[in-house]
Amino acid sequence: MFKKLFYLKLFFLLLCEVSLAQQTILTDSNLPIMVILTDIDPDTNMPYDIPDEPKVLATMQLIYRPDGTRNYLTDITNDAFLNYDGRIGIELRGSSSQVLEKKPYGFTTLLEDDDSNNNVSLLGMPSENDWILNSLAYDPSMVRDYLSYTLSSNMGNYAPRVRYIEVIVNDDYKGVYILTEKIKRDSDRVNLKKIADFDNTSPQVTGGYIVKADKINGEDEVAWTMPNYGGWETNFLHHYPKTEDITDQQADYIENMFYDLAAQTNPVNISLTDGYPSIIDIPSFLDFMIMAEFASNPDAYQFSTYFHKDRAGKLRAGPIWDYNLSFGNDLFVFGFDRSFYDVWQFEFENTGAKFWKDLFQEESFNCYITKRWLELTAINQPLNYFTISNQIDEYFDLLAESQVRELQRWPSEDGWPTVADQEENIIAMKVWIENRINWMNNNIGSSDNCEDVSVPSLVISKIHYHPQDDGDYLSEELEFIEITNNSNQNISLTGYYIRELGVSYQFPANTSILSNQKIYLSSDASVFENYYGFTPFDVFTRNLSNSSYKIILSDAFGNTIDEVSYADSDPWPEAADGSGSYLKLVDLNLDNSLATNWIASAETLSIENILNELQQLFVYPNPIKDIITIQLNSLKNESLKFRIYNLLGQSVGDFELTSNNLQLDLSHLSNGIYYYNIKNKGEVIARNKIIKK
Structure with a gap:
């Protein structure tokens, strides 16, 4: 407690000195103002100098009026105008830029323990703890780095986000800097899967x-x-x-x-x-x-x-x-x-x-x-x-x-x-x-x-980006993407891949998709098969974002075959966000880049067009009391199998569907949740949940 009070008093003392010493250069600005005070060196009773390394501890205030009006140095005592007020570790950075008197810095935002990283949003940039103060070295225009990063971002790439600020360090006005994101692995920076020291075999x-x-x-x-x-x-x-x-x-x-x-x-x-x-x-x-x-x-x-x-x-x-x-x-x-x-x-x-x-x-x-x-x-x-x-x-x-x-x-x-x-x-x-x-x-x-590269009619037609946990099945295990061949031609998938970082997938060489076929890419093959009742085409790496993500299906040279940017908010169907439903394209011939052409659906998944051949299948009522009805509008002389099983995966009833309208007595079952599947020639064509009351 004594240490905290000591630093608090010291801070206000230095604040007064900063205000008096700097008022001839900086009192207010249209840019945010950053004030950094390094801790006191007990050997000199002066603030620590900032070395190349290691980092020294400091306190940082970032003055920024969120309504965009002018920022004043006196705002440093007003919490409402402090975008950041806390601890940092700071050091010099760069090589040739350190030759100049105006130094560049790197800093880490810290918690009060002066050790743990403190992920924070600075000036609207995504939360992180590693930041750069770009000193505009050797650039009389003051704009080259800022312009270049912005151009790269506008081209559709990740580039470090930037904000102009003015900086005071230990009672010394340092001038204009660019507050810049440090390049690092992070979902909002370079969005990569974390690799551990035991990740030494493929994949x-x-x-x-x-x-x-x-x-x-x-x-x-x-x-x-x-x-x-x-x-x-x-x-x-x-x-x-x-x-x-x-x-x-x-x-x-x-x-x-x-x-x-x-x-x-x-x-x-x-x-x-x-x-x-x-x-x-x-x-x-x-x-x-x-x-x-x-x-x-x-x-x-x-x-x-x-x-x-x-x-x-x-x-x-x-x-x-x-x-x-x-x-x-x-x-x-x-x-x-x-x-x-x-x-x-x-x-x-x-x-x-x-x-x-x-x-x-x-x-x-x-x-x-x-x-x-x-x-x-x-x-x-x-x-x-x-x-x-x-x-x-x-x-x-x-x-x-x-x-x-x-x-x-x-x-x-x-x-x-x-x-x-x-x-x-x-x-x-x-x-x-x-x-x-x-x-x-x-x-x-x-x-x-x-210029005129022909791309196939492959359509991203279903997206389950935020499934609901279901029993032992976790949300992230139940994700899938459905891709439909909306043509009468078989299509080779060699070289095709999902381009945007966040989900990784490359189609294996020499694979193809049949005419009018739909295939499923899942997050977990075994869970997909157990839960949905059939084997997915393949497995993608990592997981779909629960909020928003751009799925870009490309050929080997980056030509876009199909692209969907979904979100978990209006105008996208919000029922697909963790409530059990998935996104479904209403019609394969509609523009799937438009949210209005998607609905939230809880329909049973199927492979190929088997349900289309059956025309329609109805299982009702649901929830049930004793009797369940299975209605088929067309049977095509095929014998279908109906199985109902409990949450442990144990069969509690097997039936052969020999008519277009079959009623089953399930009064012997206890109240609770059950699942059923319907097989055609040994292939699961429908699966869903039944609630018995």
């Missing part, structure tokens, strides 16, 4: 992983190297699991995947079974290369280049990171000038592993990257010049007043980049972007051979 060993091509800092260790066309090596490092946590089997698995990629791109192998399309998620590689090349990032491919892979999923490129040297900007103070608008970075500067250039030059990949580039630069699209120009103007206006304070704190020095040149730099940046778009348009390639 567990297949993910999730985050690795990066990068330089080494501090205690980093190189995991493996790969040659590049520049004549040197590219270092690959483990990011998740960390070097000290990854097992030998896991390290071998992910390393071999990269060597396999290199082997299938030179000489090129485009087989859907064992070529590079079977290894990588092509859309993520397309978008990563487009962003790297569009920004002409001279460090792309060699440094700060991330990859990730989910369990049972494909290798993916991204998220993007470190784009302060881009759009014509470089480390000019050190004599570097490499971000030109008329070069391909994969063959000009830090070229990275050879597979980047090999992919770009492969005919099919080049066709798709050209197609994607033309889509993204079309009118109103993320990489259209006018779209980007307007975004930059918005950032410039947002930073107008804080840029003055930034310059006051960090005045111009000969040869060093400062925000004194912001307006001039942004004007030059816009000219550069226009030139870059024109150059890429003239040099990227042709999309003629992949």
Whole structure:
């Protein structure tokens, strides 16, 4: 208690000093204000300096008025305007950026015990505990990282979320920073399955992983190297699991995947079974290369280049990171000038592993990257010049007043980049972007051979994303996705996969779906068979989100075959959210991207079109007292079997359905819950619950 009171008094003392010392630079702002006070060093009676590592403890307040009005330093005593008020551990981060007087930081939000992580939402970003304070190093425009991450996100990829803020550390106004999500495995960041140290055999060993091509800092260790066309090596490092946590089997698995990629791109192998399309998620590689090349990032491919892979999923490129040297900007103070608008970075500067250039030059990949580039630069699209120009103007206006304070704190020095040149730099940046778009348009390639790709009539027709627990069966075990072949043609499924992170599934090679057939992908094959009465087609990895998820069924090159983005709220049927029903598409010929074309259904599942052949089957009443009626509108001269069983799975009655209207006396059964199934030629065609009262 004494310690807590001591720090509280110290905090208010320092607060007064901060307010007095900083009022000439920062008293209020249109941006959120972050105030950090490190703990007192007992040897000096002064706040701890913030080292490169390890983290030092501190208290942090984040001032933000949620209605969007101005933020005042005096709001630090008003809980209503504190987006965060608590403990953190903080350290310096970065490499070349640490050379500058204005330092970048990394911090972890902590609970009051100063040890446990505290997952919190900062400025509306999803809850987490690891954060970055990007110091805008070497970027006079103040917008390059912010713009790049936003563009990548607008393209449909995960990129670190960002917010501009102003920062005070230990009574020292530090200027404008970008509060940034740290790249890590998290359902709201890089959404991967957690891998444990005992996950050393397939399929567990297949993910999730985050690795990066990068330089080494501090205690980093190189995991493996790969040659590049520049004549040197590219270092690959483990990011998740960390070097000290990854097992030998896991390290071998992910390393071999990269060597396999290199082997299938030179000489090129485009087989859907064992070529590079079977290894990588092509859309993520397309978008990563487009962003790297569009920004002409001279460090792309060699440094700060991330990859990730989910369990049972494909290798993916991204998220993007470190784009302060881009759009014509470089480390000019050190004599570097490499971000030109008329070069391909994969063959000009830090070229990275050879597979980047090999992919770009492969005919099919080049066709798709050209197609994607033309889509993204079309009118109103993320990489259209006018779209980007307007975004930059918005950032410039947002930073107008804080840029003055930034310059006051960090005045111009000969040869060093400062925000004194912001307006001039942004004007030059816009000219550069226009030139870059024109150059890429003239040099990227042709999309003629992949513009009108025919995709089959496969329809996502049922989704059970949040089943109800039922006896010994758990909700997550009962999930399924139904896919229907809405055509009269058999369709090969080789190379097809579910593309969006969250659920992983790749159809096995040489499998197919028959005309008008429906197949089920389940979360647990044995539970599915026991509960629903027939064997699913296959099992997906991980689980469907109970709130919202985008199911994208794609071919091997990423062409979308079908796509459904469901949600657990209106206008989607809310009865499918944990109440026992599943989502059912009303008609296979309707647009299944529209919530209005889905209903919540508790109908019995069936395979093929057996129930259609029977036309209609009715089992009633339910609940029952003594007599149950089974009515069939058409029997087609087939003998059907009806079995009723208790919650233990024990049969309590077997009957042969020899007429179209059969009444069964179940008065001998005790009141309770029972299940029945109906078999046709040994195949379960219907299953449901009966309640006897």
